[in-house]
Amino acid sequence: MVYATWSGLGVFTVAILGYAFFKQSLSWQAILGLFFIVFGVVFVNSFSVKTI
Numbered sequence: 001m002v003y004a005t006w007s008g009l010g011v012f013t014v015a016i017l018g019y020a021f022f023k024q025s026l027s028w029q030a031i032l033g034l035f036f037i038v039f040g041v042v043f044v045n046s047f048s049v050k051t052i
Contacts (some may be wrong), residue, residue: 003041008037 012034018024026034 005041005045010018012037
């Protein structure tokens, strides 16, 4: 689960930084996919059972 969280947030961060610094274009489908990544990471982490 940790790997999935970091890889999802990494993809999101790289896409946003590419847009901000290199003026790469993001289609509405890409933006929607990025929001799905963020919401998926939040849902997985908020509903996961934490074992010690």
